[in-house]
Each structure stands twice: as C-alpha cells, then as structure tokens.
Amino acid sequence: MVGRALTSLFWGVVADRYGRKPVILIGTFSVVVFNTLFGLSTNFWMALSMRFFLGCFNSQLGTIRAYASEVCREEYRALALSVVSTSRGIGLIIGPAIGGFFAQPVEKYPNLFVESSIFGRFPYFLPCLIISVYAVGSLVACKWLPETLHKHAEKANERADLHDISEHSSNDSGQKDNIVELEDKQIHKSNLLKNWPLMSTIIVYCVFSLQEMAYSEMFSFWAVSDKKYGGLSFSSQDVGEVLAISGFGLLLFQLLLYPPVERRLGPLMVTRLSAPQSQRGAANAISITAMSVFKAFGPAGGGALFSWAQERQVASFLPGDQMVFFALNVVQFIGLLLTFKPFLAELYQGE
Numbered sequence: 001m002v003g004r005a006l007t008s009l010f011w012g013v014v015a016d017r018y019g020r021k022p023v024i025l026i027g028t029f030s031v032v033v034f035n036t037l038f039g040l041s042t043n044f045w046m047a048l049s050m051r052f053f054l055g056c057f058n059s060q061l062g063t064i065r066a067y068a069s070e071v072c073r074e075e076y077r078a079l080a081l082s083v084v085s086t087s088r089g090i091g092l093i094i095g096p097a098i099g100g101f102f103a104q105p106v107e108k109y110p111n112l113f114v115e116s117s118i119f120g121r122f123p124y125f126l127p128c129l130i131i132s133v134y135a136v137g138s139l140v141a142c143k144w145l146p147e148t149l150h151k152h153a154e155k156a157n158e159r160a161d162l163h164d165i166s167e168h169s170s171n172d173s174g175q176k177d178n179i180v181e182l183e184d185k186q187i188h189k190s191n192l193l194k195n196w197p198l199m200s201t202i203i204v205y206c207v208f209s210l211q212e213m214a215y216s217e218m219f220s221f222w223a224v225s226d227k228k229y230g231g232l233s234f235s236s237q238d239v240g241e242v243l244a245i246s247g248f249g250l251l252l253f254q255l256l257l258y259p260p261v262e263r264r265l266g267p268l269m270v271t272r273l274s275a276p277q278s279q280r281g282a283a284n285a286i287s288i289t290a291m292s293v294f295k296a297f298g299p300a301g302g303g304a305l306f307s308w309a310q311e312r313q314v315a316s317f318l319p320g321d322q323m324v325f326f327a328l329n330v331v332q333f334i335g336l337l338l339t340f341k342p343f344l345a346e347l348y349q350g351e
Contacts, residue, residue: 003055005292011059012285019149020067023059025142030057031135039128055292062288070148079259086254092247096240102127195283198275200338202287207335209291213298214305215328221306222321229310230320302328 015023034054041047061084068080104123105113113119119126223239225231234242275283306324313320 001055001292001296003052004059005055005289005296007056008059008062008285008289008292010285012062012283012288015059015063015066015285016149019147020063020070021142021145021147023063024067024145025139027058027060027063028135028139028142030054032132032139034058035128035135036132039125039132040122059285059288062285066283067148071146078263082254082258086251089247089250089254092250093244096244096247098127098130100240102130195275198283198286202290204335204338205287206290206294207331207338210294210298210301211328211331211335213295214302214331217299217302218306218324218328221303222324225321230313230322 011023011027031054034050034057038047038050038054041050065081065084068084069077072080101108103126105126106115106117106120106123219242220239222230223232223234223242225233227233232238302324305327306321309320309323312318312323315323318326
C-alpha cells in the first residue's frame with residue numbers, strides 16, 4: 001500500500017497521456033515478476049521489498065476503473081464498474097483457497113512434492129507461482145484489449161466547440177450558460193485537487209477503505225484468538241473459509257443486486273461530477289493514492305486498537321473486542337453520513 005500510494009498518481013498521468021493499455025500491461029507484468037520473487041524470498045526484508053515494488057509498479061485498480069467506464073456504452077457503465085469490484089470478490093474466494101491448499105505442499109502432499117525440491121526450500125512458492133502463471137495468461141489476453149484513450153485532435157475540437165457556442169450566443173441567451181460551463185471545465189482541467197466534488201467523493205472512499213482494511217485485519221485477529229479472550233478459536237483454514245464465503249456474497253451482490261439498484265435509484269449527485277476522459281486516469285490515481293495511504297494506516301491503527309482492547313476484558317463499558325467493533329462501526333457511520341452530506345461539493349457550489 002505504501003508503494004502504491006507513492007506511485008499511483010504517476011501511473012494515472014501516464015495512463016492519461018500514453019493510454020490505459022500500456023499501464024495495464026506494465027502492472028500485469030509486475031505481478032509476474034515480483035509475485036514470483038515474493039514466493040522465493042529468503043528473509044523478511046526481501047519479502048517486504050517485493051511487496052513494496054509490486055505496489056510501486058502495479059497501479060491496476062485506478063486504470064482499470066477508468067478503462068471500464070470508457071470501454072462500454074453509458075447504459076452499461078454501472079455493470080462494468082461492478083464487474084471491476086466483483087473481481088475483488090472473486091479474488092477473496094479463490095485467493096484463500098489457493099493459499100490454503102497449495103502452501104507448504106511438501107507437508108500436505110508428500111507423495112507429489114519431496115523435501116529436496118524447490119517447494120521444500122520455499123514452502124510458499126507454489127501458490128505464488130500459480131498466481132504468476134495466471135498473470136502470464138492475463139498478460140497474453142491483454143493483446144486483444146482495445147485502447148480507450150482517444151485524442152482526436154482534442155485541443156482543436158475544444159477550440160472549435162467554444163467558437164461555435166460563442167457564435168450562436170447572440171441568437172440564444174441560453175448558450176451563455178454553455179460557454180460558462182465549458183470554461184469551468186477547462187479551469188478544473190488544470191488542477192484536479194481543486195475539483196471539490198471529486199475530492200469529496202475521494203474522502204468518502206478513503207473512510208470506507210480505512211474501515212474495510214481495519215475490519216479485515218481485526219476479524220482475523222479476533223477469529224484466531226482464544227475464546228477466553230473473547231475470540232472464536234478459529235484455525236487459519238476456518239478464517240480462509242469465512243473470507244471465501246464473504247467474497248462469494250460480494251460477488252453475488254455486485255453482479256445481481258447492484259446494477260438494477262443503481263439503474264433504479266441512480267448514483268449520488270456528487271459521483272456524476274466526474275473528470276473529463278483526458279484526466280480520468282489521474283482522477284482515479286488520486287483516489288487510489290489516498291485510499292492506499294488510509295489502507296496502509298488501517299492495519300497499524302487496527303492492531304493498536306485490538307491490543308488496547310485486550311487490556312479491557314473486564315471493563316464495564318464495551319469490554320474487550322466489543323470496543324474494537326464499536327470503533328469500526330463509528331468509522332463506517334461517519335462514512336455513511338458523508339454520503340448524505342457531500343460537504344466539499346456544497347462548498348464548491350457556494351463559491
């Protein structure tokens with residue numbers, strides 16, 4: 001997450017200037033390289049470095065979100081974005097299964113893997129290798145991806161559009177609003193950080209990302225803790241099964257429930273105020289950068305909260321793990337309030 005926070009904006013600018021497809025190719029290739037090396041790590045610092053470099057070179061999420069919003073017609077845009085989110089649900093189903101079944105293969109499948117093999121020396125290499133092979137297949141499939149970033153003499157067209165609007169403004173006073181709107185878009189195009197509706201959306205996204213990451217960490221700690229400390233005494237395999245079931249639920253929600261609900265109710269007004277295509281990659285990159293910072297803080301902050309809660313097992317108010325989940329729900333509630341009152345968007349409109 002730290003590596004992603006440092007480089008997401010850079011890759012977003014690259015995607016806006018040179019296209020979405022090159023960034024997707026580079027990110028997929030980085031999975032092949034650094035995920036394989038992660039499985040071959042000989043010490044903690046090598047493993048940490050491979051994860052950091054993977055975050056630096058793999059800026060897939062923001063770019064693919066921009067790509068998904070451009071590759072299909074507008075009426076299918078909600079479905080396209082839900083598919084992107086669904087891919088994470090699929091990962092939560094398949095990922096724990098791959099790790100649980102293929103980690104330490106020498107111990108689990110002694111008839112197939114011998115101690116003297118590379119899988120005996122590196123017991124976690126096999127699941128990493130499986131993911132890397134899958135990434136190679138994805139890299140090959142990227143050959144058929146169409147590029148969605150279209151220039152088409154963009155500046156010349158903007159000047160022509162502005163001239164046409166000005167030319168007809170004397171015949172229709174309503175055209176003046178269009179000129180102002182176009183000029184406002186050109187002004188906001190210079191600095192996405194001053195696009196307050198966009199920034200308000202990112203803030204909400206960061207709050208939910210913080211809660212999501214902290215909850216994922218806390219659930220694992222809580223589930224494997226002994227029952228005498230308020231935990232569930234789950235094994236790592238039990239935790240993997242729960243996460244897989246949760247991922248399957250997310251998959252069903254994103255594919256079956258979210259698209260019709262979005263079509264019926266419509267997105268929030270603040271999400272309609274998006275950046276132009278030429279800055280869509282950078283806008284998503286800003287979002288991913290901020291989200292990565294919050295997600296990097298999530299495990300550390302959640303871990304500190306969990307440790308403090310363990311010292312409150314006999315407290316009169318929300319003892320032990322009850323305080324942990326109460327704090328997480330407070331963060332979630334704050335994010336919910338921000339969706340009802342997009343305060344930064346209102347400040348912009350007031351100006």
